[in-house]
Amino acid sequence: MSYLEDIMQGLEKNQEVPKHVQDKVELVLENLPDKKRKVRKNWQRQTAAAAAVMVAISGVLCYSYPTLAARIPLIGKIFEQVEESVPFSGDYSEKAETLIAPEDMEGSKMIVTDAGICVTASEVYCDSVSVFLAAQIEVPEENILKIPSHTLNGKEATADGMYLRGTWMLEGEEQRMLNARMLEGKVIDEHTFAGVLKLDLEDKELKTGTLNLQLTSIGWDQDGTESLDISENMRVDGVWNFTIPFTVDGESVKEIVVNQEENGYTIQKIIVSPYQVVSYVKAPLSRVEKEITRADYERKLGLAEGEEDKTLSYEDFLAEYQTPKMQPCETVICNQDGEFLFANDSSTTSGITTFAVDKKELRTLSVYVLTDVEDYWNEDGSLNRELLSARAVVAAEVDLF
Numbered sequence: 001m002s003y004l005e006d007i008m009q010g011l012e013k014n015q016e017v018p019k020h021v022q023d024k025v026e027l028v029l030e031n032l033p034d035k036k037r038k039v040r041k042n043w044q045r046q047t048a049a050a051a052a053v054m055v056a057i058s059g060v061l062c063y064s065y066p067t068l069a070a071r072i073p074l075i076g077k078i079f080e081q082v083e084e085s086v087p088f089s090g091d092y093s094e095k096a097e098t099l100i101a102p103e104d105m106e107g108s109k110m111i112v113t114d115a116g117i118c119v120t121a122s123e124v125y126c127d128s129v130s131v132f133l134a135a136q137i138e139v140p141e142e143n144i145l146k147i148p149s150h151t152l153n154g155k156e157a158t159a160d161g162m163y164l165r166g167t168w169m170l171e172g173e174e175q176r177m178l179n180a181r182m183l184e185g186k187v188i189d190e191h192t193f194a195g196v197l198k199l200d201l202e203d204k205e206l207k208t209g210t211l212n213l214q215l216t217s218i219g220w221d222q223d224g225t226e227s228l229d230i231s232e233n234m235r236v237d238g239v240w241n242f243t244i245p246f247t248v249d250g251e252s253v254k255e256i257v258v259n260q261e262e263n264g265y266t267i268q269k270i271i272v273s274p275y276q277v278v279s280y281v282k283a284p285l286s287r288v289e290k291e292i293t294r295a296d297y298e299r300k301l302g303l304a305e306g307e308e309d310k311t312l313s314y315e316d317f318l319a320e321y322q323t324p325k326m327q328p329c330e331t332v333i334c335n336q337d338g339e340f341l342f343a344n345d346s347s348t349t350s351g352i353t354t355f356a357v358d359k360k361e362l363r364t365l366s367v368y369v370l371t372d373v374e375d376y377w378n379e380d381g382s383l384n385r386e387l388l389s390a391r392a393v394v395a396a397e398v399d400l401f
Helices: 003-014 019-030 040-064 066-074 078-082 294-300 314-322 385-391
Strands: 111-114 117-126 130-138 149-151 158-169 181-189 192-200 208-220 234-247 254-262 265-272 276-282 330-335 343-346 352-356 364-370 394-399
Touching (some): 078 117, 078 181, 078 192, 117 208, 117 234, 130 181, 265 364, 276 330, 330 343
Antiparallel strands (some): 130 192, 158 181, 158 208, 181 192, 208 234, 254 265, 265 276, 364 394
16 A cells, blocks of 8 residues: 555545545546656656655645644644733643644544534643633534634634533533533634633642543534624534543642632632633522513523423422522722732622733732622723722732742
8 A cells, every 4th residue: 555545545534535536536546657667767757757646635635624734833722822812821832731633533532523523622721710721613514614702801802702511521520511502712714713611610629630521512603793692603513522631730739728708798718720710709699489480480591481401400409509608799809019810700699700810910819798789990901900999899819928
């Protein structure tokens, strides 16, 4: 078997080779010099012919598989490509573990193809708070250039996004991706998307772990306008399963106990990593009296009528919802220079708020908890820290060194 024929067999293992490509390659192979003819005086001509054949075949393959040209330089370097185009930006490429290198692509379990879509798990990083997975999605049959971008809050940058559905498990029980989880990054070409998926840990004491990720659908918007709404006018169902080992970067993370209490509210602690700050606030409890119907349950969990979630039954959902919850409050954090840390995720029922660092220097953090949220900005867009201090039910200054 020739080297070129071996290339074709390798391609066929990963994806179906169109007939017109196969025909062109076979035609080129037929015109290769016969290996059995040992004519020394023709070696330069034969070498040149072989080089021309390689160029010809490369042209055929890159034309027929536009993603092939994009995939190889991206694999193992996705963080480097998109780490500024994600909500929790930072220098991931300096810390991430590479899951697959270009030379290891064939037969790799980190590359899964189903329903015509190829997903490659490229790199992973864990800061003991969250797992950040860099992945590439190839959609050969569709043009994804019109995926709308959305503005990243607190920054001038924008991100593109694809919607993922399925289940994942980091430790403990399997968790379902409610509604859709966003893979955020950027469109590389008309068939290739590269982005980062963030999944939060419950056990902050892990040293190593395994992410079991089972995707059941991949979707995207195609209207070409800026949007944060999930419309998914394109959606493909399939099965893309990954088992991804990771090591926890515990040395880069600080957990600081605060326990500042006033007016029944307590700033318990904060966790600081190179990419995010997580605050934990305890608030007074209140009971929700609203009746929760079966329709409310199905709508909240994104279920079809009559469908039951595998991990949370309607009865369990009722019991959880009717459990006394903390009174709503908002946590605001800024650094020593008065720079606001944008809250990318906030839960009024747990008191946990996650803020993006976005490469800001953190030496001291000012933490404010508010129940009466009014405008606390100056005209120039900076935080009015006097108003924040006056309106906060509890506040704390946290020195990180």
